[in-house]
Amino acid sequence: MGGGGGGRGRSRTQRRHFAQSRENVWKRPKSDPSDANPDADNGNDTSNASDTLSWQPFATQNLAFDEYYKDQGIVSQEEWDTFVECLRKPLPSAFRINSSSQFWMDIRSQLENDFAKSLQAEFIEGDEVEPIRPLAWYPENLAWHSNFSRMQLRKNQALERFHEFLKLENEIGNITRQEAVSMVPPLFLDVQPDHFVLDMCAAPGSKTFQLLEIIHRSTKPGSLPKGMVIANDLDVQRCNLLIHQTKRMCTANLVVTNHEAQQFPGCRLNKSHFATSEMGNQLGPCLNQLLFDRVLCDVPCSGDGTLRKAPDIWRKWNTGMGNGIHGLQIQIAMRGISLLKVGGRMVYSTCSMNPIENEAVVAEILRKCGGCVELLDVSSELPQLMRRPGHRKWKVRDRGTWMASYKDVPLSRRGAVHPSMFPSGSSVEPVDHSLGLEEQHQNGRATSSEDPCIQLDKPVTLANNLEEEVSIFPLERCMRIVPHDQNGGAFFIAVFHKVGPLPVGTLEKHNSHRAKSSFHNDRQHDEAQDKLFEDMKTSADCSANGNNEKVAEAALESCEDGPQEALLETDSVIACENDDSKEAEAPSEENDDGKAGGKRKLQIQGKWRGVDPVVFFRDEDVINSIKNFYGILDSFQLSDHLVTRNSETTRVKRIYYVSESVKELLELNFKVGQQLKITSIGLKMFERQTSREGTSAPCSFRISSEGLPLILPYLTKQILDASVEDFKHLLQYKSIKFTDFVDAEFGEKASKLLPGCCVIVLRKDNEGSSNPNLVHESPIAIGCWRGKATLSVMVTALDCQELLERLLLRMEPTKEYPVQESEPLKGACEVNNSDMVEDVDEIRLNAVG
Ligand SMILES: C[S@@+](CC[C@H](N)C(=O)[O-])C[C@H]1O[C@@H](n2cnc3c(N)ncnc32)[C@H](O)[C@@H]1O
Numbered sequence: 081m082g083g084g085g086g087g088r089g090r091s092r093t094q095r096r097h098f099a100q101s102r103e104n105v106w107k108r109p110k111s112d113p114s115d116a117n118p119d120a121d122n123g124n125d126t127s128n129a130s131d132t133l134s135w136q137p138f139a140t141q142n143l144a145f146d147e148y149y150k151d152q153g154i155v156s157q158e159e160w161d162t163f164v165e166c167l168r169k170p171l172p173s174a175f176r177i178n179s180s181s182q183f184w185m186d187i188r189s190q191l192e193n194d195f196a197k198s199l200q201a202e203f204i205e206g207d208e209v210e211p212i213r214p215l216a217w218y219p220e221n222l223a224w225h226s227n228f229s230r231m232q233l234r235k236n237q238a239l240e241r242f243h244e245f246l247k248l249e250n251e252i253g254n255i256t257r258q259e260a261v262s263m264v265p266p267l268f269l270d271v272q273p274d275h276f277v278l279d280m281c282a283a284p285g286s287k288t289f290q291l292l293e294i295i296h297r298s299t300k301p302g303s304l305p306k307g308m309v310i311a312n313d314l315d316v317q318r319c320n321l322l323i324h325q326t327k328r329m330c331t332a333n334l335v336v337t338n339h340e341a342q343q344f345p346g347c348r349l350n351k352s353h354f355a356t357s358e359m360g361n362q363l364g365p366c367l368n369q370l371l372f373d374r375v376l377c378d379v380p381c382s383g384d385g386t387l388r389k390a391p392d393i394w395r396k397w398n399t400g401m402g403n404g405i406h407g408l409q410i411q412i413a414m415r416g417i418s419l420l421k422v423g424g425r426m427v428y429s430t431c432s433m434n435p436i437e438n439e440a441v442v443a444e445i446l447r448k449c450g451g452c453v454e455l456l457d458v459s460s461e462l463p464q465l466m467r468r469p470g471h472r473k474w475k476v477r478d479r480g481t482w483m484a485s486y487k488d489v490p491l492s493r494r495g496a497v498h499p500s501m502f503p504s505g506s507s508v509e510p511v512d513h514s515l516g517l518e519e520q521h522q523n524g525r526a527t528s529s530e531d532p533c534i535q536l537d538k539p540v541t542l543a544n545n546l547e548e549e550v551s552i553f554p555l556e557r558c559m560r561i562v563p564h565d566q567n568g569g570a571f572f573i574a575v576f577h578k579v580g581p582l583p584v585g586t587l588e589k590h591n592s593h594r595a596k597s598s599f600h601n602d603r604q605h606d607e608a609q610d611k612l613f614e615d616m617k618t619s620a621d622c623s624a625n626g627n628n629e630k631v632a633e634a635a636l637e638s639c640e641d642g643p644q645e646a647l648l649e650t651d652s653v654i655a656c657e658n659d660d661s662k663e664a665e666a667p668s669e670e671n672d673d674g675k676a677g678g679k680r681k682l683q684i685q686g687k688w689r690g691v692d693p694v695v696f697f698r699d700e701d702v703i704n705s706i707k708n709f710y711g712i713l714d715s716f717q718l719s720d721h722l723v724t725r726n727s728e729t730t731r732v733k734r735i736y737y738v739s740e741s742v743k744e745l746l747e748l749n750f751k752v753g754q755q756l757k758i759t760s761i762g763l764k765m766f767e768r769q770t771s772r773e774g775t776s777a778p779c780s781f782r783i784s785s786e787g788l789p790l791i792l793p794y795l796t797k798q799i800l801d802a803s804v805e806d807f808k809h810l811l812q813y814k815s816i817k818f819t820d821f822v823d824a825e826f827g828e829k830a831s832k833l834l835p836g837c838c839v840i841v842l843r844k845d846n847e848g849s850s851n852p853n854l855v856h857e858s859p860i861a862i863g864c865w866r867g868k869a870t871l872s873v874m875v876t877a878l879d880c881q882e883l884l885e886r887l888l889l890r891m892e893p894t895k896e897y898p899v900q901e902s903e904p905l906k907g908a909c910e911v912n913n914s915d916m917v918e919d920v921d922e923i924r925l926n927a928v929g
Contacts, residue, residue: 138391140168145384145397151482152474154433155562166564171388174215174260174568175246176223178289180296180329181254182789182858183886188221190889195242199228215260217465223263225567252882253328258286259389261561261571264465265378265429266290268458268575273298274306275373276741280341280416282311283318285325287378292329301858302716302793307373308333308741314340316759323760330786332721333739336760338691341377342411344419345755346370347748367748373424375416379409381430381437385570388563399477402434406501409441417445417453418582425456426576431569433562435474436501438572439555442470444500445576446553452582456575457557466565470558470574472551476501484548503549687754694746694758697722699729702781706766709779709834711797723762736762737787763787769836777836785863785875788839792861798838800829804887807842810864811884815872833866837874840864842887860887 146164149155155163177184177191191212199211211228214221233243249255266287271277271294282288288311295307311326311334313319319338326334339345348369382401387393409430416426428445430437446455476483478497483489486499486507499507561571687693697703703718712718721743724732738746738761749756765787768780783791802810805822821827830838842860860883863874873880 138394140387140391140394142394142397144399145394148399148477149433151477152435153471159564162564163562166567167387169388171259171569172567173226173228173257174224174263175226175250175255175257176218176263176290177255178253178328179220179222179293182860183254184222186886186889187249187254190245191224192221195245199239199242215263217462218263218267223260225260248878248882248885251878254882256286256289256325259386259569260566261385261569262286262431263290264462264559264561264571265376265427265573266294267462268573269374269376269425269427271295271374272307276307276371277309277374277376278344278372278416278419279309279311279376279378280344280412281313281378281380282336282376283313283315283322285311285322287376288322288334289326289329291374291376292326292331292334295333296329296331302790304332304739304790306739306741308335308739308745310335310337310372310745312337312339312341312344314338319759327786330763330789332737332763332790333742334760334762335742335745335756335758338757338759341379342408342415344415345752346419347752347755349748349751367744370419370745370748371421371424372419373421375420375424375426377413377416377426377428379412379428379430379437381405381409381432382434383431385431385433385563385572388569402432402436403476403478403497403501406436406440407498409437410444410500413441413445414448417449417576417578420576420578422578422581424578426578428574428576430572432572433560433570435471436476438560438574439470439472439474439551439558440501440503440505442555442558442574443503443551443553444505447500447505449582452578452580454577454579455554455557456577457554458559458575459557465561467559467561467573468565469556470560470572472553472555473503473548475548503551505551688757691757691759692725693727693754694723694725694761695727696720696746697724697729697732697735699732702729702732705779706781709798709836710783710791710795711799712791713794713796716791716794722765733768734764734784735766735781737765737790738762763790765791778834779836782837782865782874783839783863785879788861788863789858792839792841792859795839798833798836798866800826800833800838800840801843802826802840803843804891807840807860808884808887810840810862810871810873811875811880811887814877814880815867815870817870819869821871830866830871831869835866835868838864838866838871840871 150157150160177187181187192214196210196212212224212226215223215225228239228242233239233246246255250257263286267290269277269291271291273295275295277291277295279288279291288309291309295305295309299305311322313322313336316338319336323336326336337344346369382397382405383390384393384397384401413426413428416428420426428442432438442455446453476489476497478489478493483497484502485504486497486502489497499505558572558574561568561573563570698719703722706712707718721738721740723736723738723746724734726732742762745756746761749758763786764784766781767784769777769782802821803823803826806816806826809816809822818827818831821830839861844859862879862883865872865874875883
């Protein structure tokens with residue numbers, strides 16, 4: 081079944097899902113210095129800490145912000161008021177239908193035909209005319225904008241059904257709440273199912289999810305795409321959120337890594353190795369080293385484009401934020417370019433409005449790459465998305481002073497303000513226009529004299545006699561999304577195309593260690609960056625480093641139902657297969673040194689501290705016992721596609737399945753000495769039964785709910801078709817005695833299954849013949865447990881509810897559900913009271929994927 085995820089042990093707090101964007105009425109201490117002096121842009125808090133006891137709503141004004149963006153001309157003077165007014169309004173919410181869900185079409189049609197109409201009557205809101213509407217620029221009506229505030233949804237009874245729908249589908253994983261503008265960058269990557277994609281700064285994973293959806297889009301049930309996604313993030317906790325998020329994708333084509341993106345490993349086989357290795361003959365050219373067809377570079381940034389959902393940024397905003405992170409952004413983007421194949425595309429994006437984090441970074445990349453990289457004109461792509469051209473001129477502000485060119489930077493500040501922040505990027509000379517034209521030609525984009533932006537190719541004299549620089553690059557090809565154009569957030573996107581290999585020097589310089597970087601060599605810059613990170617610790621989710629608040633924020637955005645438990649839940653796929661997960665996540669020095677005895681010592685054998693190595697699972701006896709028990713066809717490749725985190729076969733608890741592409745990547749990673757620090761890999765396919773469940777079962781491994789959709793077409797044993805009625809009853813009552821099934825023959829067959837895990841599939845002819853709405857491509861199936869006298873589902877209550885509602889809707893689309901608590905069925909058992917005491921408690925805990 082689609083979106084087989086779900087979570088174990090969800091608490092009440094987790095069910096605050098699909099909370100609408102926060103309204104800007106959050107409280108803050110009265111002494112909050114948000115109305116700071118515009119020149120106090122070093123972010124120093126001058127407030128008196130003693131009077132922080134009285135509270136008032138967040139201020140949504142910051143004079144430094146106003147002055148900065150007015151002078152940068154971020155919008156025209158006439159638009160300024162509309163622009164800031166919009167920034168002060170709460171952000172309307174948006175969500176995406178997960179197109180890999182089995183029910184995506186049902187959900188879309190429910191939104192289009194049911195909710196869009198029925199909600200109209202309840203809606204009276206400002207200028208907006210529709211309560212919910214598809215985002216016109218997003219393909220196939222898969223992304224939606226909702227105008228209901230959180231309060232409205234909660235308080236209005238008539239909206240309750242919609243609210244419940246959003247909550248359930250979000251929790252199941254059929255929809256993902258995501259800010260509309262944040263959905264844009266993956267769409268400009270032009271990803272194909274066979275692409276190798278690197279998402280450099282991926283957590284909490286909303287864009288990774290989109291990338292995975294794209295590569296899986298045209299895949300038939302039971303098969304996998306050729307491509308893969310590597311989702312990387314520096315922050316381990318945020319990686320865990322990403323893992324939780326993407327678990328709902330049920331993908332074998334994802335690898336999650338935990339590196340500084342600017343130093344992401346190249347996994348390059350050295351020549352001698354390649355020449356002598358068998359692999360040299362086997363691998364395609366891309367796997368002699370790790371190069372990507374597509375790179376998403378959604379870098380850490382100051383995040384001021386998210387002011388509408390994170391109004392606390394109003395108080396914290398200062399120009400040091402953008403200046404401080406500019407260097408890191410360049411380093412990450414350059415690493416991305418170096419890992420991109422010639423002919424590949426890279427999207428650079430931020431949720432900041434600041435040209436220092438945007439156009440200045442793009443210009444520096446173009447400058448460093450010479451003619452090897454061009455900035456693509458994508459104006460014909462997604463024509464319905466309202467966007468504005470990037471800027472070709474801007475200024476730099478540092479400690480309250482505007483500077484138009486590097487020569488204006490006082491010597492004492494040259495450690496913190498860098499040439500690359502200015503449009504010319506030059507440290508000494510003013511812009512060299514002849515070079516500019518040549519470079520523009522090199523870039524394959526000779527300029528048109530009719531282009532108003534190009535005509536600005538001369539220094540502009542400012543009122544205060546600073547000579548403003550104008551970039552020679554066609555930065556108008558960058559895209560700026562401004563809040564008031566589409567009633568959303570702000571975003572910046574640039575699309576690069578690599579047309580040739582980078583000059584060797586460029587690559588080395590940017591692969592090199594932190595200490596070699598001109599930015600990081602500099603104490604002032606380091607201090608600025610440390611300060612920035614400190615500031616960002618309490619800032620929006622898109623900022624530079626991970627921390628609890630941002631994790632929580634990210635969870636609200638992308639994983640509404642409670643991040644904390646989500647973090648605990650990710651044990652299944654992350655670093656350690658070990659039982660003692662706490663120990664595993666934070667191993668002591670002793671463990672690393674190999675001094676600690678026992679179990680843990682055995683398991684810390686990999687290169688990375690705290691992360692057990694991924695190993696191929698090749699125990700033929702176990703593999704054969706699984707194959708025989710479920711009658712898995714040979715056409716489903718198990719050998720070399722199974723991995724675990726535990727080299728001791730007898731202790732293995734979970735076995736993951738990896739796609740061909742991921743398998744090859746793993747092989748390469750072994751050859752290059754495990755350069756990749758892998759936090760999560762593959763699709764959980766088999767789980768060891770606990771002793772309680774397993775005593776009566778001939779096979780020690782059950783099929784996990786995530787793995788079921790992939791392996792389903794290849795199962796020939798322990799699998800039965802049920803009628804709609806019996807299938808519904810199973811979902812409703814969770815456990816039914818063999819003798820109590822409506823279809824007695826089915827009950828009889830169930831009793832003849834071997835004890836243990838089995839799969840029940842909704843009978844197709846049964847659905848199709850009675851109702852054309854039930855015709856669908858992929859079968860609906862659930863994992864069950866054949867106990868002594870009963871058949872019990874191994875699916876979460878939530879997944880049961882969703883499946884049941886979907887079935888009922890397909891059968892009677894006009895009727896309004898949700899499903900009510902069921903009447904007891906004769907013979908139906910509460911799972912915990914069944915005859916399977918030995919099995920079921922554990923199953924219910926473990927079977928939820
Ligand atoms: C803008 S957010 C990414 C949002 C993400 N792409 C999404 O759509 O869900 C930036 C991310 O960069 C991560 N980060 C910060 N510095 C990094 C670095 N040097 N290398 C890799 N990731 C970094 C942060 O932990 C944060 O998760």
